[in-house]
Amino acid sequence: MFEFPKFSRQSVKNDVLSGLTVALALVPEAVAFAFVAGVDPMVGLYAAFIVGLVTAVFGGRPGMISGATGAMAVVMVSLVSEHGIQYLFAAVMLAGVLQILAGVFKLGKFIRMVPHPVMIGFVNGLAIVIFLAQLGQFKVPDATGAMQWMQGAELYTMLGLVLLTMAIIHFLPKLTTAVPSSLVAIITVTLLVHGLGLDSRTVIDFVRSMSGNADATLAGNLPTFAIPDVGFNLETLRIILPYSLILAAVGLIESLLTLTVIDEMTGTRGQSNRECVSQGMANVTCSVFGAMGGCAMIGQSMININSGGRGRLSGITGAVGLLLFILFGSALIEIIPLAALVGVMFMVVIGTFEWASFKMMRKVPKHDFFAIILVTCVTVAADLAIAVLVGVIYSALVFAWEHAKHIYASTHMDQNGSKIYEVNGPLFFGSVTHFQELFDAKNDPKDVIIDFAKSRVSDHSAIEAIDTIADRYAQLGKTLHIRHLSPECRSLLQKAGNLVEVNMLEDPTYKVATDTLGG
Structure with a gap:
């Protein structure tokens, strides 16, 4: 180690x-x-x-x-x-x-x-x-021991020494970097005060x-x-x-x-x-x-x-x-x-402080800028752990909300008279509602195929959504087939067992070039 x-x-x-x-x-x-x-x-x-x-x-x-x-x-x-x-x-x-x-x-x-x-x-x-x-x-203690703000000459002396410390730290590196400017500032102000x-x-x-x-x-x-x-x-x-x-x-x-x-x-x-x-x-x-x-x-x-x-x-x-x-x-x-340590x-x-964050207001998405403000305020008002947790949860929810709007389907009929829904975009808990609205079970033909070649089933909410669609078609005496599920999606369905019942078509096998082959 x-x-x-x-x-x-x-x-x-x-x-x-x-x-x-x-x-x-x-x-x-x-x-x-x-x-x-x-x-x-x-x-x-x-x-x-x-x-x-x-x-x-x-x-x-x-x-x-x-x-x-x-x-x-x-x-x-x-x-x-x-x-x-x-x-x-x-x-x-x-x-x-x-x-x-x-x-x-x-x-x-x-x-x-x-x-x-x-x-x-x-x-x-x-x-x-x-x-x-x-x-x-x-703040300084008064006669009763209570803390109160400095006033008069004491305050002006404090402010002057703080500004002197800050000036040394800022300007000394422009002359030499042989010694840390903060150390020089502390020593200088200490000698000045006692001298x-x-x-x-x-x-x-x-x-x-x-x-x-x-x-x-x-x-x-x-x-x-x-x-x-x-x-x-x-x-x-x-x-x-x-x-x-x-x-x-x-x-x-x-x-x-x-x-x-x-x-x-x-x-x-x-x-x-x-x-x-x-x-x-x-x-x-x-x-x-x-x-x-x-x-x-x-x-x-x-x-x-x-x-x-x-x-x-x-x-x-x-x-x-x-x-x-x-x-x-x-x-x-x-x-x-x-005063010297305060100046440092x-x-x-x-x-x-990230002063550039003020310039981000018009250059980054509004939800990202709000995340900056949110975490900053919670850090000051509560504590760091809560602020980071709130920021991560907020960012995750925004991500889910934005990606939930990216799912859609294109449809066409194949040579067998089956209607094919080609789903595009991720299917997860945030997008299942919109996904279920894509299908017209009442007016669709007897045989329907959902093609997930351009989509990915991500969680159990997605599996339940597929099962709900399958039930709709089953109640109307129609058959729903699932095609081109990824291996991970098939694994989710297998783990779900009898919790869901879907009819998966045999998928064609594709040979895909990966970085592993060039190893």
Whole structure:
């Protein structure tokens, strides 16, 4: 599963520097998602380290960054509040096992069936979610501890530093690409704030305001091994199984869609089934080291790719760098201004959002554009898994509706006086109603043939429709014959057994040239 890639000096430099940039951006995200889930900040930071390291080493998409995510955190909060953190660890363990099984049984390939409009909606929805999440950094606690919007000089300072960060990220690559512009922006703004003594909130201010503890710190120790302290019985399974199923599904959907987005950005192709296994391994590892689990993060992945990180070393550097910050460099991380990290994430939003989707309104079918809007809105209003599911179902229904209108029949009489219906188009659940309207059983002759040479019978609804037509003719004392059914269609009829009764004519055998013969 793991290979030792060959590194060039340039790729090592790019991966290390982009990995350090990612490590810095991971800190407030991991802390924020830990609070969303209702757990200690270190539980989120440990998850960012473990998930990031395991998936970087064993994952199917080099350059993709994984860690604690909001999509999974919102699922965890009710479990933690009702049953405690140990049940969370047990649920994460089971979710990891389910993800491993998904990879072993090669279910990851089905992500390729997600329609492109759904992909665009997913990307746009996540961009909006990332943007809205950053707005919380513009709130500060008042005298009572309640959060309120910044005002006056504090707000203007914050906005100015955010714009400065964004300007550095945008313009520096035009001068040099020797170092990641995001890393330069974070360091520059941090030095500026502390050099000039500007009043700007820092990472530790954010942690303390979220926890309500004025002495909170990001300093920590290595995570310790411990099996979840729950009873391994059916009662525990009953509690955690619903959460584990959702966590596994959300994690895989977000990871595999992020993998697909990065594939398109880099012109390469990741291994979806391998990514499923690595995500599962990461979550199982989290469960025994006191971490909340996670999945791929499109925001941090975009930072990494845009900063030049392409290989596994970038993800490894990001994870190890985060752990080193926790163990030895917490004092340095704590003084980073939030404005610098907000500016980085705003640039991620700009780079992630598919601005071209606005131009698609008049260039793509209306149902495709509606799919983009639908998935985007559901992603923002609900969550990613529901949005993708809704988008796929909508696209499938539109496909069925459009193809249901494509069935028709041409008729003629043969030399024996039989009327032949030559059916064109697919016969499936969506088209059976129109199919049944094609026949004039009352006025047809005694012998009728339905020719499926240019059609295909796809499902049981189609078989039932054929049987219904046959009954109509039988009740009028007329005979209906079926001709040119494909082998798959004949198989469907044979499986149906005595559920349907149709009269199939012997079909002529055709010799067909296939690619297999040229093998």
